[in-house]
Amino acid sequence: GDSVTQMEGPVTLSEEACLTINCTYTATGYPSLFWYVQYPGEGLQLLLKATKADDKGSNKGFEATYRKETTSFHLEKGSVQVSDSAVYFCALEKAQKLVFGQGTRLTINP
C-alpha cells in the first residue's frame, strides 16, 4: 500500500546549521506531496507542498523538491532558528486522504 518513510529522529542542531530531513514515498501514480509542521501543543500546519514531479515547494526558508525518479521529497533549510523546533511530517495524498510519515522531532539549540 501507499506509505511514507521519514528519517528517524530526534534531530538536534545548533542555530544557523543546515537542515535536511529525508522523506521517501511508495505509491502508485503521482500523488501530491506535503510537509506539515506541528509545534508543541498545537495542531498541524501545512508548511509546503508539491503537486507534480520536479515541483519545488517553499515557505519560511524551507524547501522540498518532488523527485519522481528517487520517489523523494526531502525537506531542507539553509539556516535553522530556535523557533523551527517542532515535529515535521511528510505526507502524500492518495484517494483523497493524507498518508503521513512517522514524524521527525527537530530541536534547535541556541
Next chain:
Amino acid sequence: KAGVTQTPRYLIKTRGQQVTLSCSPISGHRSVSWYQQTPGQGLQFLFEYFSETQRNKGNFPGRFSGRQFSNSRSEMNVSTLELGDSALYLCASSLVGGQFREKLFFGSGTQLSVL
C-alpha cells in the same frame, strides 16, 4: 477568522466507556476530516465528512463513528473504549476537501486517555 476548534482539549475515560469529541470547522468550510495520532502508529486517517455525508473512511473498526451537522460541525464517537484508543484526535477542515489542492486547517486536537 476563527480557526478549527476542538473540544474538549483533554479527556480521561475508562475502558468500556464511550466518548464523543467535537470539532467546529472554520466558518464556510464544508469538509471535516478526523485523524488519530499515536506515538506508535503516527497519524492515521479516520474519516472525512462533507455536507453531512461520510465521503471517505480509513481502516478503523466500527467502534469509531462520526457525523456532521448542517452547520458543518462534526462529532466523532468511540464506543467500548480500549486502552489502545488513547491518542491525540485531530480534526481538519477545508472548503470542499477531497482533492488537497486547497489548504487543510488542523485544530489543536483532543487528547484522549483511556485508563
